[in-house]
Amino acid sequence: MIPVRKTRILFVCIGNMCRSPMAEGFARTLGGDVLEIYSAGTNPTGFVSEDAIEIMRELKIDISAQRSGGLDAVPVADMDIVVSMAPLPARRMVPRGFGGVAIDWKVQDPVGKSLTVFRRVRDDIHVRVTDLVDQVRRGELANRRTP
Known part of the structure; x- marks a missing residue:
């Protein structure tokens, strides 16, 4: 049996x-069993927001060990899916000839906003990621590369 490679996904x-x-x-x-997950910033700060850490803890998800990094630290060309939450479209973040799926999510930036706004953004992202993981599980966003 040929091992199935996890779908590589990058959130930006x-x-x-x-x-x-x-x-x-x-x-x-939600999808660690089927996804190899990365995140990056177009202009990384070097730290994860304490507010983001706090509101994720409310859902029993610990992101405190995650570190803020840039696109140069991630093998973007090797990704199966690139999801942009930045103003820059995902297609502009990937190299020419990128064979994966580029997705643009219009998600409000909560920086400097209240915890109420952070929670609303968190809940929006939760719904979107849940749907994305479901699509990967159904094979709708299957990895486009061989293991």
Whole structure:
């Protein structure tokens, strides 16, 4: 039997401090068995927001060990799925000839906002990641590369 490779997914926002770390946390919890998960920022801050850590803990998901990093630290060309939560479209973040799926999510940036806004953004991301994991499980977003 040929081993099935996990689908590689990259979540990108601006600072890699709120939205993409939350998406990474949800993806690890909901789809860690089928996904190899990365997150990055177009302009990384070097840290994950304490507010993001706090509101994810409310759902028993710990993202405190995650670190903010840039696209240069991630093998973008090897991804099966790139999800942009930044103003820059996903197609502009991937190299020419990228064979994966590029997805744009319009998710509000909660930086500097209240915990109520953070929770609303978290819940939006939760719904989106749940749907994405379900699509991967159904083979609708199957990895496009061989193991």
